[in-house]
Amino acid sequence: MIRNGHGTTPFVYSNSIQTLGASPPTESLEAAARVVRAAENVCVLTGAGISAESGVPTFRDALTGLWAQFDAQDLATPEAFARQPDLVWSWYAMRAAQIQNTRPNAGHFALSTLAAYVPHFTLLTQNVDDLHVRSGISDVVSLHGNLLRARCSGGCDVMLDMSVAPAERAPSCSACGELMRPDVVWFGETLSSATLQRARTATFACDVFLSIGTSNLVEPAASLPWLAAAHGATVIVVNASMEGQRRGPSILQLRGTAGATLTRLVSMAFAGRKPRRSED
Ligand code: OAD
Numbered sequence: 001m002i003r004n005g006h007g008t009t010p011f012v013y014s015n016s017i018q019t020l021g022a023s024p025p026t027e028s029l030e031a032a033a034r035v036v037r038a039a040e041n042v043c044v045l046t047g048a049g050i051s052a053e054s055g056v057p058t059f060r061d062a063l064t065g066l067w068a069q070f071d072a073q074d075l076a077t078p079e080a081f082a083r084q085p086d087l088v089w090s091w092y093a094m095r096a097a098q099i100q101n102t103r104p105n106a107g108h109f110a111l112s113t114l115a116a117y118v119p120h121f122t123l124l125t126q127n128v129d130d131l132h133v134r135s136g137i138s139d140v141v142s143l144h145g146n147l148l149r150a151r152c153s154g155g156c157d158v159m160l161d162m163s164v165a166p167a168e169r170a171p172s173c174s175a176c177g178e179l180m181r182p183d184v185v186w187f188g189e190t191l192s193s194a195t196l197q198r199a200r201t202a203t204f205a206c207d208v209f210l211s212i213g214t215s216n217l218v219e220p221a222a223s224l225p226w227l228a229a230a231h232g233a234t235v236i237v238v239n240a241s242m243e244g245q246r247r248g249p250s251i252l253q254l255r256g257t258a259g260a261t262l263t264r265l266v267s268m269a270f271a272g273r274k275p276r277r278s279e280d
Contacts, residue, residue, distance in 0.1 A: 022255075023257070024255050028252065029268055035236065035252065036118075036265065039207050040207055042206055043124065043228065044114075044121075045221060046111075046126065046212045046213055047126045047213045048126070049213020050108065050131075051108075052258075053106070053258065054103060054131055056099065056102055059215075073187075075088055076184075081179075085179050086168065089170035090168050093168075099130065099147060100148075102131065103131075104132070106260070107261075107263070108132055108135035111135065111137065111262060112137050113275075115136075120206075122206070124141045125140055126143050126144050126218065128145055129147060129148075130147075143199060144191075145182070145185050146184070147183075151183040154177075157175075158180070159183070162182075165180070199220075203233075206233050207233050208234050211239075213240070213258045225246075226246060229248065234251075235248075236252045236254060238254045238258055241255070
């Protein structure tokens with residue numbers, strides 16, 4: 001069984017295919033579905049595009065993206081936090097509150113279904129929301145941290161749940177008195193080495209790598225699909241726009257929204273089959 005956050009739902013595909021928005025031509029989906037069906041080890045990397053249909057803004061989409069409205073240097077760097085901790089804090093607290101009012105969408109659920117069908121599955125995400133977890137994938141490699149949590153900026157182990165944190169001011173750590181900060185990776189900071197190692201191990205081990213809803217501009221995540229391709233994997237890129245995405249002999253491009261595209265892809269790959277495993 002896969003938990004979908006609203007109870008436990010058996011996701012077993014029938015032959016019916018749902019369509020939920022813009023999705024690629026059927027021939028492209030069929031080619032990708034054959035690759036996914038035969039895969040032994042699938043690694044998925046998601047970006048802001050997969051959460052867009054839940055109402056979470058992306059970063060770089062023109063007009064609606066967060067970096068079209070805010071300056072990352074003022075909000076998403078250690079220097080910005082040192083200069084104006086309360087401004088940075090309140091921006092993240094506002095985003096955390098927004099996330100709590102969203103739900104996973106069809107794209108998230110398609111991936112939790114995919115996880116149940118393939119023998120080995122790893123989900124890497126650049127997203128700091130918890131929508132993959134709420135869609136039923138308990139083991140998520142969160143490359144850029146977790147928006148719903150704060151941690152001590154002084155390096156204590158103290159953590160704070162953002163749902164009970166003040167909205168306007170960065171609170172002090174209950175152990176050492178330093179300021180608490182969002183538990184996210186800012187520009188200029190490095191990812192935890194254990195997290196990056198897990199991501200790289202999964203990237204090198206997979207035979208199919210799905211890159212979903214990411215502009216592939218922020219390292220080290222941006223290189224992972226191409227590292228997978230260099231190690232012999234087929235890379236399937238799912239994106240509403242293919243602008244800036246690489247092409248190549250082992251890259252299949254599926255231009256469409258994540259919800260519709262992934263729903264159709266997973267349905268085509270596994271129609272009539274039973275899931276291999278389930279999560280309780
Ligand atoms: P971006 O905003 O850079 O890219 C979002 C991607 O999603 C774009 O390629 C869009 O075309 C695509 N997209 C939008 N809506 C979609 C939909 N419904 N279905 C499919 N694709 C869609 O977001 P990321 O690539 O995730 O890092 O950004 C990477 C990192 O840059 C973020 O984790 C964040 C940001 O600055 C930090 O804050 C450290």
